[in-house]
Amino acid sequence: MSACSTNCSCIAYAYDHRKHECLVWEGPLLNVKQLSEDDGYGNDFYLKLDPSESIMKGHKNTKVVGLLWAIIIPTVSFALVFSLLVYCARRKKELKRKGDNLLLLDLTIESNSSELTESSRHGDSRRGKVKMPLFSFASVSAATGNFSPGNKLGEGGFGPVYKGTLQRGDVAVKRLSRKSGQGWEELKNEAMLIATLQHKNLVRLLGCCIEGDEKILVYEYMPNKSLDFFIFDAEKRKILDWGKRIQIIQGVAQGLLYLHQYSRLRIIHRDLKASNILLDTDMNPKISDFGMARIFGGNESEANTSRIVGTQGYMSPEYLMQGVFSIKSDVFSFGVLLLEILSGRKNTGQLLGYAWELWSSDKGSDIVDPLLLVDMSSMSMVLRYINIALLCVQESAADRPTMSDVVAMLNNDSTVLPYPNEPGFLFVRSKVKANPISGVSDLSYLKNETDSIFEGR
Incomplete structure (x- = not known):
């Protein structure tokens, strides 16, 4: 290399590994054939260039690279910005179409019964495939006057219910409170259950709204609100x-019988009470609020849970004390509800013991709402219904009738009714007689508004 660099005539050089000698080219470079006869060795060929040409080449390369970056960077940036704008536009359009306009809902069209029936035919495994109309929060808010207090129909344990006014009728809008214990699972449970169940004595769910923290269910409107609105009011009763x-x-x-026996899914409601019985224009009842309902398999008869849900005064003793529930748990709740309807009294703890005490003393008529005593011709039927109610609230679940038995007893006046055993809870004036159930050392939470205590038998 040193020999070529000091020789102005040298234009190239190479080292022949086979001959172990340096090859130098002077003058025009016409032939490099002698480098190709190598066997097993590779030879590096060095070409001498003018320094200015090398610098210009470097400058040209730098200019080319700079030009490429000047083209690539704006192009890539433009592509990214354009893609982002397209995505945002599509996302905005999707959000606009996320929910239908509740105000335009056609109330004359029932839910897609063929689709729902097909889904229910396959049981719980296909519940998630039931399609439920989804409404936008903006349209729900508009229908309820931005959830105006004047449109508020009432408030349950999980949130307020509002009247919604549409172009073709009214709806009831249940807005789950953010402070309530009911969340996504309960809402989904209620929506899917009501959507797959079709019966005239079950409330019809029209759709739902899920946006951000908002969880809303839209039902058919019941103009007469719920049963408790009437039965526990001296004037409205x-x-x-x-x-x-x-x-x-x-x-x-009939609604409970359908849930327990005739629907394709065996359903335990677990929260049957007067406030969950809605009344239409003709005072026909419809069972509502399936957030706590539970599906039973074909061979299941009862189940256990560590999470006790329901309403004090309506829960059966085996469910409240041991977490065991079955169709007989709903029967117990029905018995309590039946006594409330017949007496016009709310079960705050004393009703079952009071009814049992009068019944066992042959004073059953004293339980009856005085408003019903105007027509004494119906008294025998009223007393028969009290007998049925007491059969439903017996302490042992095995002693209670099924809803099929209850419907038969209600409809057949000639059937001789058995004498009921003591109810599951009796009002005690002094203390709780029974030993606390394992895991429950303090029964003070069973106290009612007048600080009465129950006996868990």
């Missing part, structure tokens, strides 16, 4: 004559 009370009792019994 006058509307419920014996004929209407029979109508309500029969309807609730």
Whole structure:
């Protein structure tokens, strides 16, 4: 290399590994053939260039690279910005189409019964495939006057219910409270269950709204609100004559029978109470609020849970004390509800013991709402219904009738009714007689508003 660099005539050089000698080219470079006769060795060929040419080449390379970057960077940046704008536009369009306009809902069209029936035919495994109409929060808010207090129909344990006014009718909007214990699982449970169940004595779910923290269910509107609105009010209860009370009792019994026996899914409601019985224009009852309902398999008869849900005064003793629930748990709740309808009294703890004490003393008529005593011709039927109610609230679940038995007893006046055993809870004036159930050392939470204590038998 040193020899070539000091020789102005040298234009190239190479080292021949085979001959172990340096090859130098002077003058025009016409032939490098002698480098190709190598066997097993590679030879590096060095070409001498003018320094200025090398610098210019470097400058040209730098200019080319700079030009490429000047083209590539803006192009890539433009592509990224364009892609982002397209994504945002599509996302915005999807969000706009996320929910239908509730205000345009056609209430004359029932839910897609063929699709729902097909889904329910396959049991719980296909519940997630039921399609439920989804409404936008903006349209739900508009329908309820931005959830105006004037449109508020009432408030349950999981949040307020509002009246929604549409172009073709009214709906009831249940807005789950963010402070409530009911969340996504309960909402999904209620939506899927009601969507797959079709019965005239079950409330119809029209759709739902899920946006951000908002969880909303939209039902058919029941103009007469719920049963507790009437039965526990001294003035409004006058509307419920014996004929209407029979109508309500029969309807609730039919709805429960459908859930337990005739629906394709065996359902345990677990929260049957007066406030969950809605009344339509003709005072026909419809069971609502399936957030706590539970599906049973074909061979299941009972189940255990460590999470006790429901309403004090309506829960069966085996469920409240041991977490065991079955269709007989709903039967117990129905018995309590039946006694409330017949007496016009709310079960705050004393009702079962009071009814049992009078019944066992042959004073059953003293339980009856005085408003029903106007027509004494119906007294025998009222007393028969009290007998049925006491059969439903017996301490042992095995002693209680099924809803099929209850419906038969309600409809067949000639059937001789058995004498009931003591109810599951009796009012005690002093203390709790029974030993606490394992895991429950303090029964003070069973106290009612008047600080009465129950006996868990």
